[in-house]
Amino acid sequence: MIIMAEHAGFCFGVKRAVDAISEALKDYPQVWTIGLPIHNPQEVARLESLGLRVADNDSEIPDGAKVLIRAHGEPLEVIERLKARGIDVEDMTCPFVRKAQEKAAQLSREGYYVVLLGDRNHPEIRGILGHVSDKDSAEVVADEHEASQLQFRAKTALISQTTQREERLERIAGILVGKSSELRVCNTICKATAQRQEAARELVRNNQLDGVVLIGGKSSANTGKLRDILEAEGVNVLWVEDEKETDANSSWLTGKFMVGIAAGASTPEWLIDRVTQIIAAKQDLQGV
Ligand code: SF4
Known part of the structure; x- marks a missing residue:
């Protein structure tokens, strides 16, 4: 039997950006992104076979190109430089990331x-x-220690990367309360990451599983976090990128009758389907 985690695979923002790339590739022979549009090598390879080109920075993009801004967004000056060159820019920054960008700009102006x-x-x-706009009026902190090193300011605004944990945002806010006369805290955390993590925990807690197949790119940080959560729950985990890797590790499936499936926010549905088919075929052979 195969049991899928309630939330698995593409988050809203990544799906929106990848769908826009796929659509644009119907009209343009080449579509450019700055940096990888997604931390999933199989999906990137699929898009590249259709004409996606990935640049390291905006200066690599040729004049007259079609550019899609990925879900992570880009600094304003990069988008302005592209537009000044007459390049056709389609901004697919995730709306949750956009909200954080707008809050940062607005509160800095204030x-x-x-x-x-x-x-x-x-x-x-x-x-x-x-x-x-004023780069001297902003700073990044990675953790509580860095927050504790900040100087006192009259007015401070705390904004979060969308994938941070709420508990950490609360702790950093607690530190900054003592470092400013006025503190604004913007909870710009997106629920997609937490939902996938909670769904992975519930998958293990609510079912008597023999193991979990985790599907996602090996360079995907959010998939790595899911692996840590699953292992902390004490379940046996097989982390695969695709159906070929699943097939190559089919001995892991031997004797496993209840298998859970979890997938990171950058794993496309077609990969989840292919891996699921391999697991189902192996279970058929075992008479499950
Ligand atoms: S994780 Fe959230 S903020 Fe990031 S792209 Fe996905 S939906 Fe948007």
Whole structure:
């Protein structure tokens, strides 16, 4: 028997951006993104076979190209540079990321010192920071220690990377209360990550599973987090990227009659379907 986690696979923002790329590729022989549109090599390969081109930065994009801004967003100056070159830009920044960008821009204009909670090397954080006009009035903090090092400010606004945990945002807010006369806290956390994590926990807790097949790119941080959660629940986990890897590890499925399936927010549905078919075929052979 196969039991799927209640929330698995593409989140709303990634699906929206990938669908827009697929649509654009019907009208244009090539469509460009800056950076990978998704942390899933199989989906990137599928899109590249249709004409997707991935640039490291905007200067690599040729004149006259069609560009889609991925769900993580980009700094304002990058989008403005592309438009100034007459490049056709379709902005598919996830609406939840957009909200964080707009809050950062607005509160900076209102004189708040903007503190961004997140990973300073993550493109989403670089994009949000890139919407604050006065770069000296904003800073990224990764954790409680960094927050505790901040100077006192009259007005501080705390904004979060969409994938942060609420508990951490609360703890950082608690630290900043003592470091400003006025503190604004914007909860810009998106529920998609937490939903997939909670669904993985419930999958294990609500079923007597022999193991869980976790589907997602090995470079996907959110899939890695799901693996940690599943293992912490004490279940045997097989992490695969695709059906070929599942087939190659089919001995893992031997004797496993109740198998759960979980997938990260960057795993497309077609990959989940293919892996599920391999598991079902193996179970048929075992007479499950
Ligand atoms: S995880 Fe949330 S914020 Fe990020 S792209 Fe998906 S829906 Fe948007």
